[in-house]
Amino acid sequence: MSANLVPVIVAIAVGPSIATPTGVPFANISVVVTDSTGVAQAPVLLTGTEVPTPWAFSTSVAPGAGTAVATATDTAGTVIAPVITQSFTEAGTPPSFLPPTGITVTPVTAAVAALAKKR
DSSP states (O other): OOSSOEEEEEEOOOOSOOOOTTSSOEEEEEEEEEOTTOOBOOOEEEOSOOSSSTTEEEEEEOSEEEEEEEEEEETTSOBOSOOEEEEEEEOOOOOOOOOOOOOOOOOOOHHHHHHHHHO
């Protein structure tokens, strides 16, 4: 992965509860994020009990184009809903600094010079 990673939050939208097509209990939604390096991150398994936000997690990605793929499975490992793929482009935050905007040159009066000598 790139040294300049950008923190992101991946959130999955879910619909209303339906019966599993296999009759086997729901296990999780596996989410795999691949960033612009082309390397897939380890799957994150979401169950709706995530804290602080259900169906969401945070990770970091390299700037550029990537994808997130969500796959719902039952406890037997069978895919039970259409696989969802979402492309994204993360621009990242460019480095910033405080540029100089001016210079002030002030003459030192006798009173200011006297105060400076006391320090």
